[in-house]
Amino acid sequence: MTAPDETFTGRAIVAGITEGEALVSTETISGFGGIDPSKGTVIEPRHELFGVCFTDKVLVFPGAKGSSGWSGFFQSTRLMGTAPRAMVFNVMTTKAVLGAIVTRVPSVVECTPDPVAAIRTGDWVRVDGDRGVVTILRRAA
DSSP: OOOGGGEEEEEEEEOOEEEEEEEEOSSOEESTTTEETTTTEEOOTTSTTBTOBOTTSEEEESOEESOTHHHHHHHHHHHHTOOOSEEEESSOOHHHHHHHHHHTOOEEEEEESOHHHHOOTTOEEEEETTTTEEEEEEOOO
């Protein structure tokens, strides 16, 4: 049974329901120049996830930073088969929402409580992009 503090309610952005391993960043992510869509990795040198692959992970992060190229770079991850499994982010901006839409993965935004503070990398989570609910199903060991 999942404890109440392990469920997060927000705004559904992209429909769909999926489960997967969480990859959490406390830093915003830059699309243009910040990720390598061919490998599904963060390439921004000073980023805490530098060199880490987000392919097939539930990407939990504060939001997008940088130019409007963000959405194009994340769309490229879908086209190249390196996209995250789902996205959960705090701050809704046009670039982040458009990026989630063109990536076509279940996405939830503006959750309470704060998923970035509560979800840990390696946790197994369910993202319900139909209802806007994110649930921790199993904590990482």
